[in-house]
Amino acid sequence: MASIHDVAKEAGVSVATVSKVINHYPDVSEKTRKKVKLAIARLRYRPNVIARGLVTGRSWTVGVLLHVPFTNPYVSMLLEGMKTALEHSGYDLMRLSARLNDPDYSFIDHCHSRNLDGIVVFGVEKDHRSIQELIQAGIPTMFVDTDATGLRAGNITTDNRNGIRMAVQHLFELGHRRIAYLAGVPGQDVNELRLAGYREGLGAFSLAYREDYVVDGDYSYDSGFQGMNRLMELDVPPTAVICTSDMAAFGAIRAIEARGFTVPGDISVVGFDNIFETELFKPGLTTINQNIHAIGVKSIEELIAMIKDPKYPPPVVTEPSSLVIRESTGIAKVIT
Amino acid sequence: MASIHDVAKEAGVSVATVSKVINHYPDVSEKTRKKVKLAIARLRYRPNVIARGLVTGRSWTVGVLLHVPFTNPYVSMLLEGMKTALEHSGYDLMRLSARLNDPDYSFIDHCHSRNLDGIVVFGVEKDHRSIQELIQAGIPTMFVDTDATGLRAGNITTDNRNGIRMAVQHLFELGHRRIAYLAGVPGQDVNELRLAGYREGLGAFSLAYREDYVVDGDYSYDSGFQGMNRLMELDVPPTAVICTSDMAAFGAIRAIEARGFTVPGDISVVGFDNIFETELFKPGLTTINQNIHAIGVKSIEELIAMIKDPKYPPPVVTEPSSLVIRESTGIAKVIT
DNA sequence: CTGAAAGCGCTTACAG
DNA sequence: CTGAAAGCGCTTACAG
Structure with a gap:
């Protein structure tokens, strides 16, 4: 050259x-x-971008820290959105190791040694040491689905509360009064917001909150399958269940079917995410749509704005959610 | 710092x-x-890795060129495998723009200006100008599913021919004699290999090759749906169909069902890839398994070997394929 | 065993 | 308007 x-x-x-x-x-x-x-x-x-970066202090590189597998459908859509926003920006995307619990590894050192201009973080909780270091370091950062902020750190998420509230309302209007909730990992921001939405939704229709109708999980198919089994073993099982992810909803539906019941004939099921697999699945899944692609686009756009202007206030953005009604919800069989 | x-x-x-x-x-x-x-x-x-790179000429960065969306399930698994191999290697992964047809963009210039140590390419054909430039440039490269080689370029793919041959044999043993093939994009290496496997498979059992039993497509659900419709409109429709991807197979199955027929009762369907969605889908899909994760791992391992040793011969590796039998294939209804 | 110096490929005051 | 010089954070012969 x-x-x-x-x-x-x-x-x-x-x-x-x-x-x-x-x-x-x-x-x-x-x-x-x-x-x-x-x-x-x-x-x-x-x-040579590298040489230029050495003197200007800018690497034209943004890092992405993904604490979940690439096979996670949410991640795929997120990356696709990020890619779109990156395309003509001059920035390239670098994947960063997620060895967050390896004592030999320091995430923030890694960022520094690579001169990263900014970071997008997904799937890590805000109380993690690496995250705290990152915020302190003052490198422009956008958190996705993590409610963290800092002098140079903003975040973006879906309107989780309202999403679940809409699901409760939908089920209520179909006549359901025994509505359970298959939750995510306790303590995670997204989980707490959705749980709050669930309680608010119940409250809006004067339905009582029952401890035994809430089962923790981890968003996976298996966790939905197992959680649903627990619900069905209750003395008074629910007639409808809202799941914290589509994958969990898929698991829940198969668990219902495995016991000889039907969806939505016997039990209605609602998912969360509206991943593309919902199109493949039978029955078609009623779910809460997240505009994941838009979240990907905006996370990068806002990050670049922060990089370009040190005084750009770290954004906190909430994307609207919406209910997509398909076949997995129907009129309640029994009104209690 | x-x-x-x-x-x-x-x-x-x-x-x-x-x-x-x-x-x-x-x-x-x-x-x-x-x-x-x-x-x-x-x-x-x-x-500082950047400063070090300026003098040593090594960036400790490998680029990945993906000419398909992140939502492609093959890509997710591939990246997951690459990530595994990268983890303790000292190399980081950089996503490269896929603006291959933009005259204002030069892929090879991009690689040079970033000082990339090596590249993994997926989803681009070998006759593309950018690919030729890349091979000429002598940057260590591994092509996935593209049959390109160079002084410093190797490739890796699944045993496509044998995969399809196994599928033909499986169907033949179930009594099928009218076996069609939903192909991919003409001209692509993978497509040609699979097509060859199909012909060989037919030949092995003395079944005639029929032009009208081969329909081109693009690996998508829609292309499978439409391709299957064409097959079913033939005077003598097939009793079994092999698809060049699982997504296409899903589309084909829904097309069959939409006409009031059943899988495998009326028609047997075989996919290719064994993506995780096959677990979700009903009926369970008989398919040819590709060890995509292993391909991801090896693409990086071989790439790093090439980077480290200029005399390391560019590898050409073929990963074995295998047949996974589920519910979408059954005994032929009519023996002609 | 140790360090001064040149250099990787750039940018940025600054002098002219 | 143009260019010599210093410097970004490193590594690598080379001299001592």
């Missing part, structure tokens, strides 16, 4: 002048600019 | 000596080494 020195020689000017042309400085004569541009074209010169 | 100069000052030695300690040079006295290590610990010093 040609370097800036080669270009300078070819054009018969100094490297400083070449640099000025590359960076669109105004104080270069038209004649010189032409000469330099010609030399650049002739040598197919491209400035 | 502390720099190497800060450490040198703190330890009372030169930066050259600090550098030697960091890089485990043997010619440093134990006493000096101790002093330096202490200073490093005290200042929480981490060498």
Whole structure:
């Protein structure tokens, strides 16, 4: 690869002048600019981003910390949205190791040694040591689904409370009075918000909150399957269940079917996420739509805004959720 | 962040000596080494990878070019495998833009300006200009599912031919004689190999190859749906169909059901990939398993081997495929 | 065993 | 408007 020195020689000017042309400085004569541009074209010169970064302190790289597998459907959509926003921004995306609990590994050191301009974090709780260090370090950061903020850290999530409230209302209107909830991991921000939405939803229709109607889980198919089994073993099982993820809902439905019951004939099921697999699944899943792609796009857009302007206030954004009604919910069989 | 100069000052030695300690040079006295290590610990010093890269010419970064969406289930598994192999390697992964057809964008320039040590490519055909440039440039590269090689470029794929052959045999043994094939994009390496496997499979059982039993597609659900519709409109429709992807198989099954027929009662369907969605789908899909995770792992392992040793011969590896039998294939209804 | 110096490919005051 | 020089944070011959 040609370097800036080669270009300078070819054009018969100094490297400083070449640099000025590359960076669109105004104080270069038209004649010189032409000469330099010609030399650049002739040598197919491209400035070395690495070298430039060393002096400007910017790497034109944003990191992404994913504390979940790539096979997580939420992550796929998120990345797809991020990619869209990245495309013409000049920034590239670097995946960062998620060895957060390895004592030999320091996430923040990693970010520093790579000169990262900004970070998107998904799937890590805000009380984690690495996250605290990251916030302290003052590197522009956007948290997805984690309610953390800092001087240079904002976050973005879906309107979780209202999503679940809409689900409760939908089931109530179908005549359900025994509505259970298959929850996520206790303590996680998203889980607490959704749980709050569930309680608020019940309250809005004067339905009592029952401890035994809430089962913790981990968003997976298996956790939905097992959670549903527990609910069905209750003396008074629910007639409807809201799940904290579509995958858990899939598991719940198969658990219901495995006991010889039908969805929605016997029990109605609502998911959360509206991942593309809902289109494949039978019965079609009624679920709460998250605009994951938009969250991906905005997380990057806001991050870049923070990078570009040190005074840009760290955003806290909530994307609207909506209810998508398919086949897995129906009129309650028994009104108690 | 502390720099190497800060450490040198703190330890009372030169930066050259600090550098030697960091890089485990043997010619440093134990006493000096101790002093330096202490200073490093005290200042929480981490060498700047960027600066180091500028002089060594290595960025400790491998790029990945994905010419498909992140939501593609194959990609998710591939990335998950790559991640595994990357974890303790010291290399980080950078996603590269896929603006391959944008005249303002040069993939190879991008790689150079980022000083990438190696590249993994998926979903681009070998005759694409960017790919040719990449091979010429001599940057270590591993192609996934693309039959390209170069002085420093190898590739890895599944045993596509044999996979399809096994599917034909399975169907033949179930009594099927009218076996159709829902193909992928003509010209793509993977497609040609699978098509060859289909023909070989038919040949092995003396079944005639019929043009009208092969329909091109693009691996998607919709293409499977439409392709199956075409097959079912034939005067003598097939009793079994092999699909070039699981997603296409899902589409094909729904097309069959939409016409009031059943799988496998009326028509047997085989997929390709064994993505995790096959577990969700009903009926359970008989499919050809690709060990995608292993392909991800090996693509990185081989790439790193090439990076480390300029004389490491570019590997061409074929991962075995296997048939996974579930519910979507059954005994042929009519023997012709 | 240790360190001064040159250099990787850039940018940025600053002097002219 | 142009360029010499210093410097970003490192590594690597080379001299001592």
